[in-house]
Amino acid sequence: MVTVAISEALDNKFIEDPEAEVIALSPKTLLATNRFVCEICGKGFQRDQNLQLHRRGHNLPWRLRQRSSKEPRKRVYVCPEKTCIHHHPSRALGDLTGIKKHFCRKHGEKKWKCDKCSKRYAVQSDWKAHSKTCGTREYRCDCGTIFSRRDSFITHRAFCDALAEETARVSVASNISSLTSNSNANYQFTGGLMRSNMVQHFPAIFDPATAEGQVGDHATPGLSLWMHHGETLSTDSSLPGMHQIGPPSIETVLHGDPFASFSNGGQQLNGQLSWIYNNNLASSSSGELTSTSLIPTSLKEADLVSVPSWFSTRHHQHSMPASGMSATALLQKAAQIGVTSSSPSFFGGVEMKCHSTQVQDGSEYNGLLNPSHPSVAANMASSLQNTANPYSNMYSTRHQTAQKDGGGGATRDFLGVGVPHRRLMDGFEPISVYDSRTNYPMKESG
Amino acid sequence: MSTSRQSEPDDPSASEKWAASLLQDCAKAISEKDSTKIHHLLWMLNELASPYGDCDQKLASYFLQALFCKATESGERCYKTLVSVAEKSHSFESARKVILKFQEVSPWTTFGHVASNGAILEALEGEAKLHIIDISNTYCTQWPTLLEALATRSDETPHLRLTVVATVVSMGGSVMKEIGQRMEKFARLMGVPFEFQVVRVASQLGELKEEDLGLREDEAVAVNCIGALRRVGVEERGDFMRMLCNLRPKVVTVVEEEADFTSTRSEYVKCFEECLRFYGVFFEMLEESFAPTSNERLTLERECSRSILSVLACDGDGGGDCDRREKGSQWCARLMGAFSPMSFNDDAIDDVRALLKRYRSGWSLLPAQGDDLGLYLTWKDEPVVWASAWKP
DSSP states (O other): OOOOOOOHHOOOOOOOTTEEEEOOOHHHHHSSSOEEEEETOOOOOOHHHHHHHHHHHOOHHHHHHHHHSSSSSSSSEEOOOTTTTGGGGGGSSSSSHHHHHHHHHHSSOOOOEOTTTOOEEEEHHHHHHHHHHTTOOOOOTTSEEEEEEEEHHHHHHHHOHHHHHHHHHHHHHHHHTTTSSSSSHHHHHHHHHHOOOOHHTTTTTSTSSSSSSOOSSSSOOOHHHHHHTTOOSSSTTHHHHHHHHHOOOHHHHHOOOTTTTTTTHHHHHHOOOOOHHHOOOOTTSSSOOOOGOGGGGOOTTTTHHOOOOOOTTOOSSSSSSSTOOOHHHHHHHHHHHHHHHHHHTTTHHHHHHHHSSTTTHHHHTTTTTTTTTTHHHHHHHHHHHSSTTTTHHHHHHHHHHHHHHHHSSSSSSSSSSSSOOOOSTTTTTHHHHHHHTEEEEEOOOO | OOOOOOOOOOOTOTTTHHHHHHHHHHHHHTTOOOOOHHHHHHHHHHHHHOOTTHHHHHHHHHHHHHHHHHTTTHHHHHHHHHHHHHHOOOHHHHHHHHHHHHHHHHOOTTTHHHHHHHHHHHHTTOOOOOEEEEEEEEEETTTHHHHHHHHHSSOOOOOEEEEEEETTTTTTHHEEEEEEHOOOOOOHHHHHEEEEEEEEEEOOGGGHHHHHHHOTTEEEEEEEEEEEESSSGGHHHHHHHHHHHOOSSSEEEEEEESSOOSSTTTTTHHHHHHHHHHHHHHHHHHHSSSSSTTTHHHHOOOOOHHHHHHHHHHHHSSSOOOOOOHHHHHHHHHHHHHHHHHHOOHHHHHHHHHHHSOTTTTTEEEOOOOOOOOOEEOOOTTEEEEEEEEOO
């Protein structure tokens, strides 16, 4: 079974009434804005409510004030676009507004463009709603980092360590919430809430004892299956958090058939849950959700604030540090950084720069080279002294600057940390052994 | 040499691009086999170079290494060493840190991601089962935003299978495993049915075969090549593209850096010049994008050293992973042999523009001109990255 588009899932349930009258409106009709026309004066209105309000003004006798034809049969609307999934009567939408919006969004021209982020919209109200919030949001990850850009937030989130712990808790909370069936919008809303904060606000549904970090005993096939559907679960530590969950029933659920009796319900729940993510819950920065936000009237498919609202702050109650690093690991890391920052460059060039001995002393440079290659050394030294050196100015300038910094002959790397002098090269033997601590080359020892 | 000059702020003879002239002179000396000059210049460079200094000093340092290995014919050996060093210090945490930071401060990689995702989403629209074959060097950072788009844009969320092709050097086993787990978790979060697998290619990328990928009958395939084609041996590029064509993909996205190390393979000095030019731009870009003491920047610079070594000090295609870049126009000519071009739709281009707006100034978008296709990312008006999309 397939998931229904977010707004449509809420505006229209699956049309299962075989007696429904299937209506196919033309694109022109669907895009027309003044669909509702007063039969008395011919004035057009965008919404039926507005038309009704207007009709009252005509002072009609009571009988005629009622809608002229009481619809005996339910009307469903198909999309005129042949390639569209809603073209088929079985996938018709039950609401005129719904089909109009669908057609406009999906197949209509996207005339409205956000100038901040270049996102385009076919429906003006979608665009307006988006523009209000575009660029004003801040996205906060559970790890505490704040992002002003949605895309970098999403990417960060996918790789964030906080996600690992999150998933574990989510599965527990969702198991609890999937206890009852899913026809009640109220339930769906709370059921969809992965945030265990919600547990505290709806004690009637949840056992308040199963607060953050605690393991619930409610191992139902519900959302954990949804969470894993479509993929084979690895039995190793892919979800370390999960394995901490005690009750064996959850384990069996995880490894069970992900598509067991779950089909439609699960998918619909999936759709509901996506709606939850997408709904603008960010207004509830403290995590409190009022019942008004349950009502999807203001829901816009375009107002996708999915990830951020899901991930607003809440404090962690688990004892592990956010980075998940043990003390030993931290120390090791510090040691590594300390060593690498003071290690020399490939040729130990930095140290050489700061050496204060006289340049003209050819013997200094013999020290650079293996004495077993005296010809090379002599070459180098003599060529230095004899050739008109176009780079001498450059060299001496840098030498002076380095000397200024280095002070009395102590060799330092750029961080000002003293390092032992290292020989440049052993003849011209390439350096092939790397010090695994520093990841820098060191002399071949043997 | 006198030591009396104490403070010489900007010696005019110490021109801004001292590294370039020294390095180029040395490359010339090597190609002319002038050993006196070679030794002299190597020594000079060594004195002045530092991977911790300014751009010139850094370039001097990394290029010096390549020149030295070229002069001593020790390129392959040095390359192997660099590879093993990299492998030892490589971890998921370090790779993640570096790439995410890089993407935060520069659109260098995200440009290709956004353009490619746009093309992929368009080409796979309406498909229920997607299979993306990812041959890239960006550790799957491209996919979270695509997953999010799949979850929110479509009426029905398709099933996504992601196959990452990893060569030995770029992505170690433990790193890929961790990445796979994160991707799986994230896909679950997004509500996208997801499968992940890694296909390892033993030696050169050109050895990748269709059988290795495990394609299924009912899926729509997209091939995503980010910095991938340049890793295929030059002579094998045509065959590789034909192999990709045989996978019957709905779209092939290609992103490459704008440099030509291929056509000048046999002319050392010219190749050297181009290499220096490209990495000069890259290092300068890094300097202006990162904070001065950034460790991530240092890591990125070090990673360049392998490429530089491979191109300038190793025979043939390179010590291990080939790294012979070609420019967009050159890739176009090759790809036209197996594919037809697909232009980026307005949404994708809008997305790229919006992306660039979020970074510091200096970046812009340039559609390819004339016969060429694709999109260029330019930095200070110089094209640096090329993105394109192709269909069979």
